[in-house]
Amino acid sequence: MLSVIQNPPRIALPIVGSSDLFPVRRVYCVGRNYAAHAREMGADPDREPPFFFMKPADALQIVGSEPTPHPYPSKTRNYHFEVEMVAALAGGGTDISAADVLDQVYGYAIGLDMTRRDVQDEAKALSRPWDTAKAADGSGPIGALHPASLVGHPARGEITLSVDGQTRQKGDLGDMIWSVAEQIAYLSGYFALQPGDLIFTGTPSGVGPVERGQRMVAAIAGLGAITLDVV
Numbered sequence: 643m644l645s646v647i648q649n650p651p652r653i654a655l656p657i658v659g660s661s662d663l664f665p666v667r668r669v670y671c672v673g674r675n676y677a678a679h680a681r682e683m684g685a686d687p688d689r690e691p692p693f694f695f696m697k698p699a700d701a702l703q704i705v706g707s708e709p710t711p712h713p714y715p716s717k718t719r720n721y722h723f724e725v726e727m728v729a730a731l732a733g734g735g736t737d738i739s740a741a742d743v744l745d746q747v748y749g750y751a752i753g754l755d756m757t758r759r760d761v762q763d764e765a766k767a768l769s770r771p772w773d774t775a776k777a778a779d780g781s782g783p784i785g786a787l788h789p790a791s792l793v794g795h796p797a798r799g800e801i802t803l804s805v806d807g808q809t810r811q812k813g814d815l816g817d818m819i820w821s822v823a824e825q826i827a828y829l830s831g832y833f834a835l836q837p838g839d840l841i842f843t844g845t846p847s848g849v850g851p852v853e854r855g856q857r858m859v860a861a862i863a864g865l866g867a868i869t870l871d872v873v
Contacts, residue, residue, distance in 0.1 A: 653699045655730070655751065656706075656786040664730055664748065664787050667838030669697040671726075671755055671776070672825050675844025676817050692820045692828050695772055697755075697842075702782040705868040712870040714854050715778040718758035723852050724845035725803040725811050725860040727796065728753040729822050730787055734835035740827035746835070747822070749789040750796060752860050752868050753842055754803075756781040759851070782842070783860075785868040797821065799863030801846055805856050813846025815862070820844075 654663035673693050703712065714721055733746035755776065762775035798816040802809055820828070822843055829835065852858060854872050861867035 650700070653702050653704075655702075655704065655784065657749070658786045658788050659792065660789075665838050666699045666702065666840060667836055668833075669699055669702065669782060669840045669842070670694050670829060670833075671697060671842040672820065672844050675819050675825070676813055676846045677819055692825055694829060694832075695776055697777050697782050701777050701779060702784050703780040705783050705785050705870060709857065709869040709871050710783070711873045712756075712783060712858070713780055714872055715756075715758060715781070717774070718760055720758070720760040720851050721853075722757045722759040722849050723803055723805070723810070723858055723860075724755040724757060724849050725801060725862075726753050726755055726842045726845050727751075727801065727815060727822075727862055727865070728784060729826065729841045729843060731826070731835055731839045731841070732837050734830070734837060734839065736830050736834045738827050738830040738835070740821075740823045743823045743826045743830070744790075744795050746826070747790055747795065748837075749787040749791075750793060750865060751785050751787045752862050752865050753782060753784040753840075754858070754860055754870075755842055755845065756783065757849075783868065783870055784840075785866070788865050793864050795822065796862070796864055801862045803848070803858060803860045805850075805852055805858055807857075810850055811846050811848035813848075817846065818844055
């Protein structure tokens, strides 16, 4: 049986120290998972359970070891950066225990949840979905995967983002309200998680706008750094 159109390519992430690739299935993102960021977005981190939204897999932008051009999207004048650690699943299931869930994690990467903030603010005011704010083409820059067999399961360590050499975001993975294991376990109550799923695990405070011509460097202790030039 032939496809009536050409099969779309499947997004796959490079893996540090290997020529193999990690094919991506779904991309989940947790919202407001660092207390200081929750407060800067007007929420109460002491009362809010985790919530999630999704990006299409083909919104990911693979970032290599060299500076990578990142296109400024249409329909926004307030394009924000949000640096995050990304967990990649090699297993899955439903209603997974938080005590067992890290066995399902293949590895970790540096990612950015780029956001049309003005579009998001309008959607919030009108009680509409965030898709056009969060799912722009290229809105999920991501670096190579670091296998957990090499880096373990990072629970602490500095996470930063700089713009033109000035630090804009700075936090610690230990500041997450919900740990990586808790996030994945909670999410598995709503979806049957599968190999190839990614979870963007939240961003520290300091999110803000970026303009064409600026350079962003996102870094996480133990995972290196990725560099993007906004064009």
